[in-house]
Amino acid sequence: MNAPVRLSELLEFSSLAHTLVFLKDGRPFPLPDIEITSIRHDSRVCDQGSIYCAFRGLHEDGIDFMDNALEKGAAAVVTDRLPSRPHEGVPYIVVEAPRQAYALLCGSFFGNPASALKVIGVTGTDGKSTTIEYLWQLLRGQGVRAGLLSTVSWDDGSGLVSSPYRQSTPEAWELHSFLSSCRDHGLSIVILETTSHALSMEYDRLAGIAFSGAIYTTMTSEHLEFHGSLERYVDAKLNLARRLLPGSPLVIPHDNARKDDIMKAAPQAKPFITAVHHGKSSGCSRKEDGILNGTCISATVLGMEPEQLAFTFAINDKELTTLWRFPSPFPFLLSNALEAAAMAHSLIDIPLEAIIAQFEKLSPVRGRAIPVPNSLGVTVLIDFAHTADAFAHVMEEISRVHPKADITVVFGAAGERDTTKRAPMGAQAARWCSRIIITDEDPRNEGYEAIRKDIEAGIPDALKRRRTILRIADRKRAIREAVANLNRGDVLLLLGKGHETTIEYENGRKIPWDEMREAREALAVCAACREGSSL
Numbered sequence: 001m002n003a004p005v006r007l008s009e010l011l012e013f014s015s016l017a018h019t020l021v022f023l024k025d026g027r028p029f030p031l032p033d034i035e036i037t038s039i040r041h042d043s044r045v046c047d048q049g050s051i052y053c054a055f056r057g058l059h060e061d062g063i064d065f066m067d068n069a070l071e072k073g074a075a076a077v078v079t080d081r082l083p084s085r086p087h088e089g090v091p092y093i094v095v096e097a098p099r100q101a102y103a104l105l106c107g108s109f110f111g112n113p114a115s116a117l118k119v120i121g122v123t124g125t126d127g128k129s130t131t132i133e134y135l136w137q138l139l140r141g142q143g144v145r146a147g148l149l150s151t152v153s154w155d156d157g158s159g160l161v162s163s164p165y166r167q168s169t170p171e172a173w174e175l176h177s178f179l180s181s182c183r184d185h186g187l188s189i190v191i192l193e194t195t196s197h198a199l200s201m202e203y204d205r206l207a208g209i210a211f212s213g214a215i216y217t218t219m220t221s222e223h224l225e226f227h228g229s230l231e232r233y234v235d236a237k238l239n240l241a242r243r244l245l246p247g248s249p250l251v252i253p254h255d256n257a258r259k260d261d262i263m264k265a266a267p268q269a270k271p272f273i274t275a276v277h278h279g280k281s282s283g284c285s286r287k288e289d290g291i292l293n294g295t296c297i298s299a300t301v302l303g304m305e306p307e308q309l310a311f312t313f314a315i316n317d318k319e320l321t322t323l324w325r326f327p328s329p330f331p332f333l334l335s336n337a338l339e340a341a342a343m344a345h346s347l348i349d350i351p352l353e354a355i356i357a358q359f360e361k362l363s364p365v366r367g368r369a370i371p372v373p374n375s376l377g378v379t380v381l382i383d384f385a386h387t388a389d390a391f392a393h394v395m396e397e398i399s400r401v402h403p404k405a406d407i408t409v410v411f412g413a414a415g416e417r418d419t420t421k422r423a424p425m426g427a428q429a430a431r432w433c434s435r436i437i438i439t440d441e442d443p444r445n446e447g448y449e450a451i452r453k454d455i456e457a458g459i460p461d462a463l464k465r466r467r468t469i470l471r472i473a474d475r476k477r478a479i480r481e482a483v484a485n486l487n488r489g490d491v492l493l494l495l496g497k498g499h500e501t502t503i504e505y506e507n508g509r510k511i512p513w514d515e516m517r518e519a520r521e522a523l524a525v526c527a528a529c530r531e532g533s534s535l
C-alpha cells in the first residue's frame with residue numbers, strides 16, 4: 001500500500017495541463033489541499049481518498065458514474081467536462097484527455113518510477129511476448145536481473161510468474177505500481193510489452209514514459225476494429241519510436257515492411273537491423289538498409305532439424321564461421337531471439353558472440369510452438385498464432401520440417417475483435433492444411449457461427465472441395481476429433497489458445513481452459529483406444 005500523496009504535489013509532478021474547479025456556496029473557492037490514496041478509472045473500485053478519472057468508453061461514459069465514485073469516497077474527479085450540476089466541495093480537475101491525465105497522475109503518484117529505470121518497449125503484431133522473454137533470459141544469463149511484463153509473464157524482481165493482468169499492457173495504475181516495485185527491488189532494466197492499444201493516442205496508457213530502447217517485431221495487421229485502419233494501427237505503434245530517448249537502441253527486423261517509417265520516427269536512435277535467412281544471401285547491409293550509423297546482424301540458417309536450427313551469423317559485413325544452435329525448428333523464433341540479442345548487446349555492452357552462445361539454452365515461452373509428447377508417432381504443436389501472418393509462418397515452416405506430412409489445424413478467432421483477419425486466416429489454413437477444424441477461441445457475444453462463416457469466407461472454392469473442413473464449436477470435442485483421425489507421421493496444429501486459461505463466451509461467461517491438458521488427454525484416449533483395438 002503506497003502512502004497517500006497530496007493533490008497539489010500530484011498535479012505539480014505530473015505536469016498536467018488542467019483547470020481546477022472547486023465550488024463552495026455556488027462560487028469558485030481555493031482548494032484546500034487533500035490527501036490522495038489512489039487513482040481509479042472505475043467508480044466501483046474507488047474508496048476513501050481516490051481520484052476518479054471519468055473515461056468515455058465504448059459502452060459507457062465515465063461521467064455517469066461520478067456520483068457512484070463520490071459515494072464510495074472519491075476525493076476528486078478528473079474529467080473532460082463538468083457535469084451539468086457540479087457538486088459543491090468536490091475538486092474537479094478538468095483536462096483535455098482524461099486517459100492521458102490518468103497515466104500522468106498514476107506515474108506521479110508512484111514517484112515516476114520509469115525515470116529511475118531503463119524501460120525497453122517491445123511492440124509489433126506478432127512475436128512481442130517471445131522476444132521479451134528471450135531478452136529477459138539473455139540478460140539473466142549474463143547476470144543482469146531485469147523486470148518483465150508481457151501477455152504471458154511478469155517479473156518485478158521477485159521472480160518470473162504468470163502475468164496477473166487481463167491486458168498485455170495493463171492500465172496505468174497497475175503499470176506504475178509494477179514499475180515502482182521494479183525500482184524498489186533494485187532493478188535497472190525493465191522490458192515492457194507495449195501494445196498498439198496502449199500506445200494509441202485514444203488510450204495513451206504509456207503517457208509520460210520515456211523509453212531507453214525499443215524492439216519492433218513484425219508489422220502486419222491486427223486490432224483494426226479498434227484503430228479503424230491499418231495506417232492508424234501503424235501510427236499508434238510508431239509512438240514507441242517517437243518516445244525513445246536520443247541515442248537509444250532501436251531494433252527492427254529487415255523484413256518489417258514499416259522499417260523506414262519506424263526509423264524516421266526516431267531519427268536520433270541507434271538502429272540495429274536483424275535478418276534471418278536460409279543458405280547463401282546477403283541478409284541485411286548497412287548501405288541497403290540505410291543505416292550507415294547502425295548495425296546489421298544477420299543469421300544464416302544452415303541446417304533444419306525437427307527440434308533445432310543450426311546457423312552462423314554476421315555483424316555488418318563480418319561473417320563469423322562458428323556454427324550456433326537454436327532449440328526450435330522455427331526461423332521466426334530465431335528472428336525474435338536475434339532481436340533480443342541485439343538489444344541485450346547494446347544494453348549491457350557484452351560481445352554479441354557471448355550472447356548468441358546462450359541461444360541453445362533458451363527456454364520456450366509458454367504456449368508458443370510447444371510440442372506435445374505422444375506415443376502415436378505424430379507431431380502435435382500448441383501455438384498462439386492468431387493472425388494470418390503467424391499462421392503463414394507456422395504452417396510454412398512446419399511443412400518444411402515435415403514435407404510429407406498431412407497437416408490438420410484446429411483454430412477459431414476471437415469474437416468482438418478484428419474481423420478482417422478471419423478470412424486471411426482461413427485462406428492460410430486452406431493453403432497449408434488438408435484438414436481444417438474450425439472451433440471456438442473466445443466467441444464472446446458474437447457466437448461461433450458468425451466467426452466460422454468469416455473464416456470460411458477466406459477459403460477459395462477450389463480448395464473447399466479438396467480440403468476436409470469440420471465445424472465443431474466445442475473446442476474439447478474438436479481436439480478429440482482431430483487427434484482421433486491422425487495417422488503416424490501426421491502433424492496437428494492447435495492454434496490460438498496458447499497459454500490462455502479460459503474460453504470466453506456470451507456476457508463474459510468463461511470456462512477454464514488448458515490447451516496442453518486437453519491435447520494430452522485426447523492423445524491418451526486415442527492411444528488407449530488404438531491399443532485396445534490392436535489386441
Ligand SMILES: CC(=O)N[C@H]1[C@@H](OP(=O)(O)OP(=O)(O)OC[C@H]2O[C@@H](n3ccc(=O)[nH]c3=O)[C@H](O)[C@@H]2O)O[C@H](CO)[C@@H](O)[C@@H]1O[C@H](C)C(=O)N[C@@H](C)C(=O)N[C@H](CCC(=O)O)C(=O)O
Nearest residue numbers: 041042043044055057058059060062065167168169195197
Ligand atoms: C475493448 C477495450 O479496449 N476495452 C477497454 C475500455 O473498456 P470500455 O470502453 O468497454 O469501458 P466501458 O465499459 O465503456 O466504461 C467506460 C469507463 O467507465 C467506467 N465505469 C464503468 C462502469 C461503472 O459502473 N463504473 C465505471 O466507472 C469504466 O471503468 C471505464 O473507465 O476501457 C477500459 C478502461 O480503460 C479498459 O479496461 C478496457 O480494456 C479491456 C479490459 C480490454 O479487453 N482491452 C483489450 C482490447 C486491450 O486493451 N488489449 C490490448 C492489446 C492486446 C494485444 O495486442 O494482444 C492490451 O494492451 O492488452
Ligand SMILES: Nc1ncnc2c1ncn2[C@@H]1O[C@H](COP(=O)(O)OP(=O)(O)OP(=O)(O)O)[C@@H](O)[C@H]1O
Nearest residue numbers: 125126127128129130151332368383384385390393
Ligand atoms: N517473428 C514472428 N513472425 C511471425 N509470427 C510470429 C513471430 N513470432 C511469433 N509469431 C507467432 O505469433 C504467436 C504469438 O507470439 P507472441 O506471443 O510472442 O506474440 P505477441 O505479439 O506477444 O502476441 P500477443 O500480444 O497477442 O500475445 C506465436 O505463437 C507465433 O505463432
